[in-house]
Amino acid sequence: MRQISVILALSFALTTLGQQIRMRDLNDLININDPGWPIVEDWIGKATNKVELLPKDKIRADTALYQAQVTTRSPMGAIIYQTGGILVDNGWIRILGSGSERLDRSIMEWNKNKSFKNIGDPPSFLLIADDVLGGFFALNAGGIEQSNIGKVYYFAPDNQTWESTEMGYSDFLIFCFQGDLEKFYQGYRWDDWINDITGLDGNKGIHCLPYLWTKEGKDINSTNRKPVPLQELWDLYFTQLDN
Numbered sequence: 007m008r009q010i011s012v013i014l015a016l017s018f019a020l021t022t023l024g025q026q027i028r029m030r031d032l033n034d035l036i037n038i039n040d041p042g043w044p045i046v047e048d049w050i051g052k053a054t055n056k057v058e059l060l061p062k063d064k065i066r067a068d069t070a071l072y073q074a075q076v077t078t079r080s081p082m083g084a085i086i087y088q089t090g091g092i093l094v095d096n097g098w099i100r101i102l103g104s105g106s107e108r109l110d111r112s113i114m115e116w117n118k119n120k121s122f123k124n125i126g127d128p129p130s131f132l133l134i135a136d137d138v139l140g141g142f143f144a145l146n147a148g149g150i151e152q153s154n155i156g157k158v159y160y161f162a163p164d165n166q167t168w169e170s171t172e173m174g175y176s177d178f179l180i181f182c183f184q185g186d187l188e189k190f191y192q193g194y195r196w197d198d199w200i201n202d203i204t205g206l207d208g209n210k211g212i213h214c215l216p217y218l219w220t221k222e223g224k225d226i227n228s229t230n231r232k233p234v235p236l237q238e239l240w241d242l243y244f245t246q247l248d249n
Contacts, residue, residue, distance in 0.1 A: 029126060032068055035077045042084035046179065053183040058097070060090035060106035070104035073114040073125050081176050082134070086113060091208065094182045096200050098191070100208050101135045101182060109208030120240070121149065131159070134175065135182070138203050139163050139194060139218070140211045140239030145175060164194075164218040166243055196226045211236045 050057050067087050076083040085092065090106020093099070102113040113134065114125060121129035121144070130149020136142045142161040144150065150159050150168045158178045159168040173181060188195075196202075203212070214229040216222035223229055 029072070030075060032072050035071050035075065035083065036087070037077050037079040037083075040079050042079050042081050043088050046081050046084050046088075049180055049183050055095050055183055055185070055187055057183055058093040060093065060103065060109055062088060062090045062104055062106065066090070066112060067104040070112040070114060073112070081179055085179075092182075093208070095187050097138070097203055097206060097208070098187070098199075099135055099137050099182055101179070102133070106208075111209060121147075134158070134178070136211070136236065137191075138206065138212050139214070140236065140243060141194075142240070143171075143178065144168070146170075161243070163239075163243060164223075166219055193224075194226060196229075196231070202231070206233060209236055210234060211239045213239060213242075 050059075067090075071078070071083060071087045074083070074086055076086070078084050078087045085101065085103045087104065089103040091103040091109035092101040093109070094101065100109055102109070102111065102116060105112040105115065113132070117129060117133050118125070120133060121131045129147055131144040131147050133142055133144045140163050144159050144161070146154055146157055146159050148155060151170070154170050154172075156174055158171045158173045158175065160171055161168050171178065171181075206212075210233045212231050213234040214223060214226065214231050216229060218224075218226065218229070
């Protein structure tokens with residue numbers, strides 16, 4: 007397996023900290039001789055979980071890759087350039103790419119005003135995926151924790167903390183495609199969850215009342231659940247943290 011040690015978050019945070027990133031041309035980011043996409047395809051071919059690739063729009067893919075400033079030799083660059091995003095396990099997990107009709111946000115669009123202010127600013131972390139409950143996966147670039155740079159963290163909606171998965175980006179993808187998601191999400195899934203999320207817009211998540219972090223919300227089957235914009239869940243969780 008190819009291990010990508012210099013990932014987007016690291017190159018942003020460690021080599022250009024406090025500075026605007028020197029933006030490379032799109033042609034410099036597209037690796038024809040050693041593309042990462044065949045590696046990602048191989049992982050998907052071995053998937054034990056349901057994986058759906060969303061179609062890309064070339065203009066959006068070009069824009070997203072340029073904004074991300076990561077080459078297509080890496081799995082992240084390959085996903086950004088080759089897909090509009092990836093839905094895993096009937097859409098429970100959404101891996102961000104360049105944006106598509108059913109997942110209408112690119113990785114950099116989604117991170118703007120969350121992990122950085124302007125395109126070209128070094129992010130303190132990079133949101134790479136999320137789930138329907140508003141659980142967020144992010145690569146740490148020092149903004150979540152000073153240690154474990156380059157590791158994927160999960161923001162759990164039931165305890166509202168960032169938890170390290172101890173995985174890098176490549177290992178995270180393999181986990182999504184081949185890992186035991188039932189075990190990872192034990193206690194998070196309600197009866198008939200598949201029917202409830204099938205066809206759910208990728209820009210929406212499931213809002214639960216009582217909140218999942220309360221005593222009353224621990225039994226998710228007893229909560230009232232409705233689709234809301236995912237941005238609303240982000241604002242809810244992080245406003246709670248700020249307070």
